[in-house]
Amino acid sequence: xxxxxxxxxxxxxxxxxxxxxxxxxxxxxxxxIGFDGIPALGEGxxxxxxxxxxxxGAVTGAGAVAGFLAxxxxxDGVSVDRLCVDxxxxxxxxxxxxxxxxxxxxxxxxxxEVTTGAANxxxxxxxxxxxxxxxxxxxxxxxxxxxxxxxxxxx
Numbered sequence: 001x002x003x004x005x006x007x008x009x010x011x012x013x014x015x016x017x018x019x020x021x022x023x024x025x026x027x028x029x030x031x032x033i034g035f036d037g038i039p040a041l042g043e044g045x046x047x048x049x050x051x052x053x054x055x056x057g058a059v060t061g062a063g064a065v066a067g068f069l070a071x072x073x074x075x076d077g078v079s080v081d082r083l084c085v086d087x088x089x090x091x092x093x094x095x096x097x098x099x100x101x102x103x104x105x106x107x108x109x110x111x112x113e114v115t116t117g118a119a120n121x122x123x124x125x126x127x128x129x130x131x132x133x134x135x136x137x138x139x140x141x142x143x144x145x146x147x148x149x150x151x152x153x154x155x
Contacts, residue, residue, distance in 0.1 A: 002058035002066040002094060004101040009049045017065045018055065019045045025067075025084035033117035035144045040082060053081050056102055058094045067094040069102055077111030077153055083123070095126055103130070103151070111153040118147040 009015040022040055030036040040048075053070040060066060067085035071078050080102075085094045103112065116123040118137050124147055128134065132149035139145050 001092075002060045002064075002089075002097070004056055004098060004105075005059050007055035007057040007059075007065070007068060009055060014057075014065065015045060015049050018057070018068055019048055021065060021068065021086045022048070022082065022084045024087050028087055028090075029117055029120050029123075032121070033119040033144070035117065037141065037144065038117075051081070056098060056106065058085075058089075058098055066092075067098060069098040071102070071107075074113075077113070078107045080112060080114035083114070095123075096130070099126070099130055109153050112151040113149065115146045115148050118145040120147075 007014055007018060009018060022043075026038045026041045030038055030041060051070075053072055056069045057065045058067045065086070066089040067083075069083050070081045072081060083095055083098060112132075114127060114132065116127070118124070124134075127149040130151075132151045135148040135150055137145055137147050
């Protein structure tokens with residue numbers, strides 16, 4: 001089973017793997033939600049690397065990235081920007097592994113927010129299963145309904 005570890009996108013091979021996985025995962029989500037205008041699908045490698053995000057990967061013993069979680073610190077907590085799993089690793093617990101690790105080890109007790117396509121049933125189920133509370137759905141652009149989730153911090 002892959003293990004969580006920080007990813008350094010300054011490394012060309014790591015950045016290329018993350019970009020490839022992101023494109024593949026978002027292509028699947030686009031199909032699930034019936035919307036192919038997901039911003040990350042049009043994001044180039046340089047643009048992805050320039051984002052002010054921190055990156056956690058699920059990395060195999062051979063060094064392959066099976067999935068990743070990227071987030072940014074906010075004034076009030078943490079905002080998850082993306083959670084992507086290589087389609088070859090779907091349904092093996094990679095997304096759960098990444099989110100659980102991040103919640104326990106990287107931002108324990110802090111408020112966390114995340115959004116996903118409202119019709120992305122696997123992602124919606126994941127966040128609900130991990131204790132996130134679903135907030136209001138919203139439509140940032142015509143044809144795209146998003147679901148918002150939050151996990152309250154603990155004192």
